[in-house]
Amino acid sequence: MATVRKSRRGEILQCFTEMVAERGYDEVSVRDVAEALGISKGTILHHFRSKESLLEELHGDYMRRRLAEAHEFLAGFEDPVDQLQLIVYQLMISQRDDRAATVAFAREIVRFAGEDSMSDVRAMRAEYSALVTEIIRRGTEQGSFADVDPSLTALQLFGMCNWSWTWFEPAGAWSAGQIADEFCRTLIDGISRQAPPTELRGEVLAQAVVDAMKAHAADELSAPAGG
Amino acid sequence: MATVRKSRRGEILQCFTEMVAERGYDEVSVRDVAEALGISKGTILHHFRSKESLLEELHGDYMRRRLAEAHEFLAGFEDPVDQLQLIVYQLMISQRDDRAATVAFAREIVRFAGEDSMSDVRAMRAEYSALVTEIIRRGTEQGSFADVDPSLTALQLFGMCNWSWTWFEPAGAWSAGQIADEFCRTLIDGISRQAPPTELRGEVLAQAVVDAMKAHAADELSAPAGG
DNA sequence: GGCAACTGACCGTCCGGACGGTTAGTGTAT
DNA sequence: ATACACTAACCGTCCGGACGGTCAGTTGCC
Incomplete structure (x- = not known):
């Protein structure tokens, strides 16, 4: 009917x-x-109902598609190393093949995010995040991944992929696949258990940054004064 | 005067x-x-002059600060491995210590981006990108980093850091420093030259994603019809 | 006739910006 | 010292236009 x-x-x-x-x-x-x-x-x-409800539906449809896809292709692979890559490929390929919705979703990600009308969307986003977080947790558990924070690593992944709405051009120098390849390479190598990991020295470096920021924060205030 | x-x-x-x-x-x-x-x-x-010029000045001030800081702290470290981490620390610490400007900058990153009035801002953003790209290129050249695409890796870095405006809370579970630590860990290990790198199988995985997307793209069109 | 798709005129509101006028510090000539 | 010219900060009002949303009515399929 x-x-x-x-x-x-x-x-x-x-x-x-x-x-x-x-x-x-x-x-x-x-x-x-x-x-x-x-x-x-x-x-x-x-x-x-309203202009706002158009955006709500846009967000909802986008998340519904990504979740349906993810549930499908994740079922075909057991290894968390594969699964995590699948997520990266999905997010980058949707930049190419579901471009308008992906860009609209990413650029308006916070609009009405806290509103009641968006509760379904929030739930779906939480589900998707949980999916990815769980992949990473399992990878750590089975020894493929180092002992990273799963949620934080998921956010790192989302960041590198979602931000690409600001610069990715489907007809540009890099194809969506190439970008996904490189991102996977870095991400997987970055969190894979390996001996020994590169030795870092965060505290010294962070302090250098803080010092530089203090120095130049003063610029702002001193500029209008003087004389 | x-x-x-x-x-x-x-x-x-x-x-x-x-x-x-x-x-x-x-x-x-x-x-x-x-x-x-x-x-x-x-x-x-x-x-x-106008509301638009307020945003222009906001962007300009933000980029000026980041560039001034970067030139300062990069001068204190020679190793590209250190320098790349400094950039990550800077971007994350500015989320904490220069929060309003950082969030405003990130969330309005594309607004008026192509306008004439923004040409100074564009130049500064290009300079900052070049700075980071050059660090990565030098790291590859001297053998610290694998043979990654410097520009693409820079975009990956910007993505993971800049996107954090959507979720980072200064008073939340992770401190800006902890986030920067983890991001550095993953990024540096991810692009460091190591033997052998994890074996990936991009083509199979990408294909699985494309298949799933095709399957669910049909949902949209079939939904309103039928019966 | 019932019902959903659709129209087009209409509201109240708010926005960015323009503009003329007022006030308060500063330099200078007397 | 004091009168004057000048300048920058600031105010209050006004305006054309666009916005989201409402609603009574029309059309065309079942």
């Missing part, structure tokens, strides 16, 4: 998604979407 | 920065800033 007259609901969300990816949420008005589709503004608000 | 009457210019930019960090550029109106400071809207537009 379902649709009597062919609804343009899907088209509306699609167009909205592309525009948000291009310009950002508040630079897209309901008017813009209506005009681009040659329909009236009322039609959009007939299908969607 | 200099200031006749004590100007509130600095306060305006500071308040604007905090509000943009909190809510984002278009959720902050010039009125909001004026009211928060108990001054008139006219005063703000007396000091700054």
